[in-house]
Amino acid sequence: MGEPERVAPGMTHERVGAFVDAVFAIAMTLLVVEIRRPPAGLVEGDEPRLVMAARLWDFLSGNWTTWLAFVIAFLILWGVWREHHRTLDLVTRVSPRIMARHVPLLIVVVLLPYATGLIGESVSNPLAVCVFAAAVAALLFAQAALLRAILRDDVLRPGTDAAAMRVQAATLLVAGVFWLLTAGLTWLVEGVPLLWLLAPVVGVVSARRFAARA
Template sequence: MGEPERVAPGTTHERVGAFVDAVFAIAMTLLVVEIHRPPADLVEGDEPRLVMAARLWGFLGDNWTTWLAFLIAFLILWGVWREHHRTLDMVTRVSPRIMARHVPLLVVVVLLPYATGLIGESVSNPLTVCLFATAVAALLLAQAALLRAILRDDVLRPGTDVAALRAQAATLLAAGLFWLLTAGLTWLVEGVPLLWVLAPVVGAVSARRFAARA
């Protein structure tokens, strides 16, 4: 039985994964902070209970964009985290290039709650829509760049499906470009956030296409 591969200090993927897990967990938790809280007079008062409930329900309905932004951002962070977790399980070590690719990824992760809060304030303002879509695009593109670095640096465990990993990187690239396109379109047309419901379709079609080519 051969000796296990020696990993230089500071290149263990376990510590990197633990740190990334913590950053994602904090960012996903901070998303809820951006959800608008009702003023005290909507929660308590001398009015009949049903009247107070109706007023609170109206407040929640008026702030539906905040909940929509929260849901989209949470699901995207969850998906990218799951992909990152799966990918790190395939590597034996973290190269300097891979470590460097984590910097833009984590920067966007911690900034996404802020972009989510902005679009929650107004979905009709083109700048808030543009910033949110750009943040999501940057997150997906940073994850794609990380996968490309892993493929280039010969750190994969034996038996890893390299073709599937290449297809996943291409899928993330296509999804990131889709979000970047919507960021530009918001300056030309209204209702761009409605296009975001197509994001899962774009991802699924891209994944099937690139998997077939692999």
């Protein structure tokens, strides 16, 4: 029986995973902080109760894109975190390259709540939509780069399906390109946030096609 692989100090996947979990949890919580709150005069006053409720409903429905951005950002962070969590369970150690790939990933994670807040301030501003879409694209690209680094450094546990990880990395790249295209499209047309609802379809179709070729 061979000796277990020695892991350099600071390169255990457990500690890295714990730190990443904390960053994702904080970022996902901060998303709700960026949702616009109604002014105090809108929820309180001397008007009849039904009038106040109608005014509050108008405010909430008028900011539907803020809620859409919140839900999309939360689900994307959740999905990337779940994939990251699963991936680290498949490795024996973290290489310097893999550690370096975490830097852009976590930078985008902590910036995503700010990008979501920009949507809440002005969804009609193409730059706000562009920043959000570009941030999501960068997050997906960073996750794909992390997976490719893991494959390149040969740190997977014996028996791990490397082909499936390659499919996942390719799918993330395609999804990132989709978001990047919407970032550019927002300068030409309105209503781009509605296209974001197609992101899961793009991911599923891409994954199936890559899996069929693998």
